[in-house]
Amino acid sequence: MKGTYLGEFEELVLLTVGILHDDAYGLGITDELEKQTKRNVTISSVHKALVRLEEKGFLKSGMGGATDARGGRKKRLYELTASGKKQVNEAKELRNNMWNAVPKVVWQGGN
Amino acid sequence: MNSRPPKWAMRFFRWYCRKDLADAIEGDLLELYQRRLQKYGKRKSDSLFLWNVIIFCQPFAFKPENSRTQNSSIMLKNHFKIAFRLMRRQRSLAFTNIFGLAIGITASLFLLLYVSYELSFDSFHKDAGRIYAVNAISFNPEGNFYRQSAPSPLTDLMASDFPEVEAATRITSTRFPDNLIKANNKEFFESFVAMGDEGFFDVFSFDLIAGNPETALNEPGKVIMTRKTAMKYFGTIDIIGKTVNYENSFELQVTGVLEDIPSNSTLQFSFIISNRTQGLLYKNWITHWGSSNARIFVKVREGFNPRLTGEKFPEIVEQYIRDDLDKGEEYVLSLQQITDIHLNPHVAPERKSASSxxxxxxxxxxxxxxxxxxxxxxxxxxxxxxxxxxxxxxxxxxxxxxxxxxxxxxxxxxxxxxxxxxxxxxxxxxxxxxxxxxxxxxxxxxxxxxxxxxxxxxxxxxxxxxxxxxxxxxxxxxxxxxxxxxxxxxxxxxxxxxxxxxxxxxxxxxxxxxxxxxxxxxxxxxxxxxxETPLGFDKEQVIYFRQADRNFWRGADALKAELQKNPRIEAVAFSSGIPGNPGFGSTAKLDDGARELEIRHIMLDKEYIDLYKFEVIEGRSFDYDLATDKSAAYLINETAVRQIGWDEPLGETLELWGKKGQVIGVLKDFHFESMKNPIGPMAFHISESNYRVVSMKLGTDEIAETIQFIEGQWATMMPDRPFQFQFLDARFEDYxxxxxxxxxxxxxxxxxxxxxxxxxxxxxxxxxxxxxxxxxxxxxxxxxxxxxxxxxxxxxxxxxxxxxxxxxxxxxxxxxxxxxxxxxxxxxxxxxxxxxxxxxxxxxxxxxxxxxxxxxxxxxxxxxxxxx
Structure with missing residues (x-):
């Protein structure tokens, strides 16, 4: 179904928003993602994913605190919506199901 | 320290980014900027910031269309629509416009292509920027004279004694412009035959598709050929170990096949014979300093300074070459980048337009x-x-x-x-x-x-x-x-x-x-x-062919007698060279060796001057009945007389190749080569053992039959040599x-x-x-x-x-x-x-x-x- 499909990166972003709970804003999410995945994550791709996830209804946002380092600009804080949570769960379940469907012999059988 | 990113970058960001996102993203970017400022300093942070701004420039961040002052993308679509409608409505105008522009663009692209092709010469070599040719110029007291070739042993010297030289190789021409090659029962005269050594593949990136580059040219008697040549002789490229006969005198073993040489290479070959074969074919020049006959190429290491290398050359000239120089002659070695050769071939000054x-x-x-x-x-x-x-x-x-x-x-x-x-x-x-x-x-x-x-x-x-x-x-x-x-x-x-x-x-x-x-x-x-300017001799209806065999002259008279039986062959002449070919350039000794002159000379027989209708304006032509005319007589041209400065040239003596003789006549100046080059001093003399070229003047009718007749005679008289002829006027057109x-x-x-x-x-x-x-x-x-x-x-x-x-x-x-x-x-x-x-x-x-x-x-x- 168009609009609800979740890419791998988007899924990771959703999870990160969950991890950061009440301080989930663009740069913070980027930092956390880099820490978790040990990959280079560009800030633009995170924002792009955030905008798209909000459009899909998985995230909602509000403006939060400004600091000096931010030149007085407020943060946009994101949190998971109900359907966002459901989506993450579904993704997890899908994975679990598929994981379970792999015959044991595959894991044991060397080459 | 100014701890703000460049203003214009911010402004640019503000300009494209949608309002509702701008604040938050800008905050993120600024926070990131501050963080980077600690780590990298301002310059790098600034450029990273700019980079961020640029990659944020994506559709998701753009202002929505209705929030902008103009609905540009819709209007853009409309502009295109209007443009196409206009073209449709005013078809003839649109046609003129588009077609005119298309012609202009096509023409200029073609010319651009031509130029970029010309500039691309030799750049296909892997390290083209590090490959240099060694040029040698020798100045004699009269002016300068250019030679591209350098003494062969310089190659080994540079490879061993010049630390900046990574690899060096030499390419030597064979003795004759045309080389008789026989293989697989086929025989042709080949022009692009060179000699090379094992350094060849260290310097150049020509592609060896069969054979081992290390050993392909390292011993006498080895030869490699291009794919095209292999196909021409053998019909296959699977020819390693086959033999090729060179000039009826030597068997060469095929050790490799080269991919065809790109057309934008200044070096063109069909065959490369291993350089050490020289000693077996004729004199071994490889270790001989006295002759400049090798084109040397070196590949230098990174970071090399051509000036420093250049400074070592005078020393080498003093040490190795000085003894072989004439009095007053100067000899200068220099380096030229290989990619520069095509446009600046530096040919001898008297042939300045040889490369147009x-x-x-x-x-x-x-x-x-x-x-x-x-x-x-x-x-x-x-x-x-x-x-x-x-x-x-x-x-x-x-x-x-x-x-x-x-x-x-x-x-x-x-x-x-x-x-x-x-x-x-x-x-x-x-x-x-x-x-x-x-x-x-x-x-x-x-x-x-x-x-x-x-x-x-x-x-x-x-x-x-x-x-x-x-x-x-x-x-x-x-x-x-x-x-x-x-x-x-x-x-x-x-x-x-x-x-x-x-x-x-x-x-x-x-x-x-x-x-x-x-x-x-x-x-x-x-x-x-x-x-259309008369060249000073007659080149119409003349065919010529060349053959490289040194013993050809022994059978020449018999061949001439046979050929002259055909009434349609008006004249037959043998000589060492023909118009359109520079001939031998030698140093003539004048006044018993007190003076010297660079002069070109042709060795010819009695029919030659009549066949080409050269004009003797003073003195007389050769008389075959006089023994001294055969052994000690010269005809020289007006330019030679002028350059030597003789008031009364007849009877003066001249020595060429150790043959001393009297000047018996003066030839009217003629354009021996093309009109592109000035007339140089020239001498004619008789020397049977140097005949290499047969010239024939034909009647104007039934040319095809006449040529068939010649070919038949040739096949019976000279059975082991192919017959390849050319019309002389065609050769001049080539010029x-x-x-x-x-x-x-x-x-x-x-x-x-x-x-x-x-x-x-x-x-x-x-x-x-x-x-x-x-x-x-x-x-x-x-x-x-x-x-x-x-x-x-x-x-x-x-x-x-x-x-x-x-x-x-x-x-x-x-x-x-x-x-x-x-x-x-x-x-x-x-x-x-x-x-x-x-x-x-x-x-x-x-x-x-x-x-x-x-x-x-x-x-x-x-x-x-x-x-x-």
């Missing part, structure tokens, strides 16, 4: 630019012509709310669309015309060359510049018009911008056309002069091939330029007359004559033409004089050329304008005046 490449490489882009200029100006003129028809449209658009920017964008979109279509068309033309173009230029440019990044960028740049430049003027003028004027007065009162600009464009166009026509005329005159190609390109370019210029002038006059149609009609009603209306339009154009002529003449004169200066013998540019071209230009103007005026005057004035 460089001259043409710089002239042709100018020609391409000229054509593009004419095409571009045409487009501008035609677009301004169309402007007046679109005044109402502009007025309505403005009233409805279009801004100036919007209108500008519209006109730019139109011009860029036109140029883009023209570009697509010209790419098609380019692909279609590639083969004829290669034939015309004699180059081997391949289509894949088009995908070269430099070429694509330049091409794109041309198109974008052309599109912007030609769309900009109408865009600026039209967008400035006040809507009330546009709507109220409309058509008749609008001149289409400042006429000054259009006049200037026309003047440039005419001037360019003038230069091109004059250039083509002068180039063609020079070509005719070169080809001018480069020039002929150039003049062919110029002919076509000029025709195109002229057609474009005329079509532009034609359309422009149509516009001017159309605009004043009512005025013409009223004048006619009031009794104006045809001539007075004609004058009205013609006067201005004639003036423009005259100004263009005045601008063009000095330019054309300087350019062409420079070009002619490259020839040793050239025509004097006559003023008549300029007069003729001026007349041609005026006639073109009069006819083009006249045709339009006549058409307009012929119309019934009522048709023009009725509707208001």
């Amino acid at each position: 490449n460089k001259k043409y490489t710089y002239i042709l882009p100018i020609v391409g630019f000229f054509i593009l200029l004419i095409a571009g100006f045409n487009y501008v003129n035609l677009t301004t012509a169309r402007m007046s028809e679109r005044l109402k449209e502009v007025g309505v658009r403005k009233v409805v709310g279009s801004t100036r920017q919007g209108l500008r964008a519209q006109f730019l979109v139109e011009s860029i669309t036109t140029v883009m279509i023209a570009l697509l068309l010209s790419i098609g033309l380019l692909i279609l015309l590639m083969n004829p173009f290669n034939e015309l230029t004699g180059k081997g440019i391949e289509l894949s060359e088009l995908l070269n990044v430099d070429f694509l960028t330049t091409a794109l740049l041309i198109v974008v510049t052309l599109g912007l430049a030609s769309g900009l003027y109408p865009a600026l003028v039209l967008s400035k018009i006040r809507p009330i004027n546009a709507l109220k007065q409309g058509f008749s009162n609008f001149s289409g911008g400042k006429t000054n600009l259009r006049g200037a464009l026309l003047i440039i166009q005419f001037a360019v056309a003038f230069i091109m026509i004059t250039a083509t005329m002068v180039i063609n005159q020079q070509m005719n002069y070169l080809q 001018y091939r480069e020039e002929q190609r150039f003049s062919g390109i110029m002919d076509i370019a000029t025709t195109l330029g002229l057609v474009l210029a005329i079509s532009g002038l034609f359309s422009l006059t149509a516009f001017l007359i159309n605009k004043r149609a009512k005025e013409i009609s009223i004048r006619k009603v009031l009794g104006a004559s045809y001539a007075s209306v004609m004058r009205l339009f013609l006067n201005k154009m004639i003036w423009i033409g005259l100004v263009a002529t005045i601008v063009a003449i000095p330019l054309a004169y300087t350019m062409l004089n420079q070009w002619l200066g490259g020839f040793a013998y050239h025509i004097d540019m006559s003023i008549i050329n300029f007069a003729i071209v001026t007349v041609i230009m005026m006639l073109i103007i009069i006819f083009t304008v006249g045709a339009q005026v006549t058409r307009s005057v012929g119309k019934n004035p009522v048709d023009n005046l009725r509707h208001e």
